[in-house]
Amino acid sequence: MQVVNLSIQVKTTSVVSTEDIVLIVQRLIDVGLDDASKTVRSDDGDFDSARLATELQIEAPTVAxxxxxxxxxxxxxxxxxxxxxxxxxxxxxxxxxxxxxxxxVGVPAQFADIATPNGVPVREVIGQVASSEISEPCFTSLLQSGVTDYCNQVCGGGECGSGPVCHYCIDLKTHMPAVAG
Structure with missing residues (x-):
């Protein structure tokens, strides 16, 4: 299951408590999901977006x-x-x-926007894999030692990102290190 943490800034000129803003945002989510369910049942409107919305498991908003x-x-x-x-x-x-x-080795590519303007080197990336991250012999030795899920040994999940390889250079499908090449 893909997990995405969103941060939404809410501004208002009204004088309202933080708790009330949280309740209003939750109400907006509930109304939107109800509308999406109606669209899916009627097959009228943006069916694909509505179907996706009804499949989302959205936790209650909290103040970050x-x-x-x-x-x-x-x-x-x-x-x-x-x-x-x-x-x-x-x-x-x-x-x-x-x-x-x-x-x-420079910093991982996800830091490029703050590293480059400050003169900090960024790792060279080949496709989605940092060339300095892992080699074929290292990958083979992990397999030979019985490691079958390197992902959970590194971060335990939840830091996957949206590409095929996370920022630790672990293949999201195999949960093993992606091999540079």
Missing amino acids: KQPRVLVVVQGGVAEHFSDNGVDVEIFDWDDYNVEEDASK
Whole structure:
């Protein structure tokens, strides 16, 4: 099952409580889903969108809190702690600058929009797979060691994204590392 977390900003000029806004948004969802059900039953209107809407399992809206990341540096080593669902990448210029050119790895491609303007290198991507992520021998050794679901060992699911390969370079169909090539 695909899980998508949406964030919707709601603005109003009215003086209304946060709880009332949450109730209004829930009512809008309920009315929209009811309308979609009627469209599916009558086969009149945008049937495909209505059918998809009726298949969605939408949780009740909640007020989102600002995601938090705490980076702790001790002895030149950075460690991070974050709320669930926060995508965090730590890039260390010191390590990057001492690595051999062939083994230098930038940040994952999903950080390109914030990394590139700040001069931080981004991993080269071949198709949907970062070329530096995994090699055929590494993939083979995982299989030989009995690993059949690498996805759940890395993040446990829920960070899949929308492409064929997640940002950890794991194939969403096989749950094993995608092989660069």
